[in-house]
Amino acid sequence: VKDIDEKLAVVTGAGSGIGQATALALAGAGAAVAVCDLDRAAAGRTADRIQDLGGRASAHQVDVSSEVEMRALVDAVMSEHGVADIVVNNAGIMSDIAAAAEVPLSQFRRVMEVNFWGVVHGSLLFLPHLLGRPSAHIVNVSSNAGLVAYARMAPYNSSKFAVRGFTETLRMELQGTPVGVTAVFPGSTKTSLLSSPVVDDERRRSLQAWSESNWGRSPEAVADAIVRAIRKDRARALSGLDSTLLDLIVRVAPGSYSRLLARPINTFFARAAAKR
Ligand SMILES: NC(=O)c1ccc[n+]([C@@H]2O[C@H](COP(=O)([O-])OP(=O)(O)OC[C@H]3O[C@@H](n4cnc5c(N)ncnc54)[C@H](O)[C@@H]3O)[C@@H](O)[C@H]2O)c1
Numbered sequence: 001v002k003d004i005d006e007k008l009a010v011v012t013g014a015g016s017g018i019g020q021a022t023a024l025a026l027a028g029a030g031a032a033v034a035v036c037d038l039d040r041a042a043a044g045r046t047a048d049r050i051q052d053l054g055g056r057a058s059a060h061q062v063d064v065s066s067e068v069e070m071r072a073l074v075d076a077v078m079s080e081h082g083v084a085d086i087v088v089n090n091a092g093i094m095s096d097i098a099a100a101a102e103v104p105l106s107q108f109r110r111v112m113e114v115n116f117w118g119v120v121h122g123s124l125l126f127l128p129h130l131l132g133r134p135s136a137h138i139v140n141v142s143s144n145a146g147l148v149a150y151a152r153m154a155p156y157n158s159s160k161f162a163v164r165g166f167t168e169t170l171r172m173e174l175q176g177t178p179v180g181v182t183a184v185f186p187g188s189t190k191t192s193l194l195s196s197p198v199v200d201d202e203r204r205r206s207l208q209a210w211s212e213s214n215w216g217r218s219p220e221a222v223a224d225a226i227v228r229a230i231r232k233d234r235a236r237a238l239s240g241l242d243s244t245l246l247d248l249i250v251r252v253a254p255g256s257y258s259r260l261l262a263r264p265i266n267t268f269f270a271r272a273a274a275k276r
Pocket of ligand 1: 012015016017018019036037062063065090091092094142143144185187188189191192193194219
């Protein structure tokens with residue numbers, strides 16, 4: 001979509017972080033935005049901010065993991081706006097930082113339902129409407145954790161690799177149609193991701209405090225990368241030096257990167273643990 005002006009963009013998880021920044025950036029580029037989030041009040045706040053800045057927005061409460069709710073969202077967007085041109089499947093949650101064998105299967109399943117099935121729902125349920133537009137775009141947010149495996153993050157890693165596989169397949173299948181597809185791989189970004197509901201309470205507070213003081217780019221930087229990828233129909237958008245370096249390491253040493261990275265990743269998590 002070369003010209004975002006006057007387009008209708010749907011953004012999930014737009015109540016905070018990368019989704020909120022992306023909704024604001026798309027509105028700034030002239031799009032009307034359907035702001036979607038599990039947190040109704042947060043969606044309302046983002047929509048209000050867009051309207052205060054002179055843009056057009058509607059707010060929608062939805063759980064992206066639910067097929068029924070996502071079908072209802074498609075109906076609501078179509079009846080309110082009449083069209084959909086851009087869909088940014090961004091909503092996601094973090095899993096607890098723990099060895100795969102220690103994570104309750106119910107948590108594993110929930111992370112897949114939100115991070116993977118949420119993206120599948122948003123992509124496939126809006127697709128028939130996107131195919132009817134002169135030019136349209138789907139953006140699916142993966143992660144560093146979709147480029148490289150980390151120890152102690154199996155559910156999140158699995159979901160983000162799955163998002164990548166699904167998105168790359170979709171891009172291949174939609175060649176020759178008006179619908180472009182981008183997979184986004186943000187590096188560490190300052191958001192409230194580590195407050196994800198599946199993470200244990202005490203750990204959540206300390207991880208959040210640690211992440212706020214230590215690392216991450218701004219969500220606006222990721223939003224800029226997303227808007228550029230939509231305009232240029234890029235297959236992938238990496239954001240941050242960490243993504244670029246990890247991507248390079250995996251390409252150069254696909255068979256041995258887990259050995260090469262084991263020590264730095266362990267040190268990284270040990271530091272996080274020490275802050276608890
Ligand atoms: N922050 C990072 O360092 C980072 C890095 C790489 C990828 N990402 C990805 O970016 C995306 C956005 O995360 P963020 O960092 O902005 O976190 P965030 O927690 O600030 O924002 C996520 C938003 O998604 C919403 N949400 C959660 N579950 C939902 C559901 N079931 N249905 C609808 N909305 C739901 C939350 O209410 C929240 O507003 C996620 O997919 C995340 O995995 C983040």
